[in-house]
Every structure is written in C-alpha cells, then in structure tokens.
Amino acid sequence: MHFYEQPGPAFAEVGGRIYAALRSGDLDAGPVLELACLLEEWGRRTVAVQEVLERPTADLTVADPAG
Numbered sequence: 001m002h003f004y005e006q007p008g009p010a011f012a013e014v015g016g017r018i019y020a021a022l023r024s025g026d027l028d029a030g031p032v033l034e035l036a037c038l039l040e041e042w043g044r045r046t047v048a049v050q051e052v053l054e055r056p057t058a059d060l061t062v063a064d065p066a067g
Contacts, residue, residue: 011038 014035021027036052039045 011035011042014038 014031017031018027018035021031032052036049039049040053
C-alpha cells in the first residue's frame with residue numbers, strides 16, 4: 001500500500017478496537033501490534049510504530065500504547 005492510498009476498513013476496525021479497549025481499560029498488545037503492522041505496510045513508519053514493532057510483545061504494557 002502506498003502512502004497516498006487509504007488504509008481501508010481493516011485500519012478503521014483495528015483502530016476502533018484499540019479505542020474501545022483504551023476507554024474500557026482493557027487494552028492488550030495484540031491490536032496495537034496489528035495496527036503498527038498496518039501502519040508500516042501503509043508506509044507510515046514513525047518512531048512509535050518502529051518501537052512497537054521492535055519490542056517483544058510480552059514487554060508491551062498498557063501504559064506503552066496509551067502513552
């Protein structure tokens with residue numbers, strides 16, 4: 001996917017799950033990692049995306065994606 005293309009329904013669905021989990025206080029690393037992968041595929045590799053992709057999933061805490 002090129003940077004000028006829209007990420008589509010998968011992006012919106014994962015983003016919605018993360019938003020809902022943040023609001024309920026029940027966020028786990030799975031959807032955050034999935035979103036980071038989508039962003040990288042979309043060509044949006046930021047420092048935050050890179051950190052999520054390089055960090056072992058077991059090391060991610062609720063405070064990491066929320067911060």
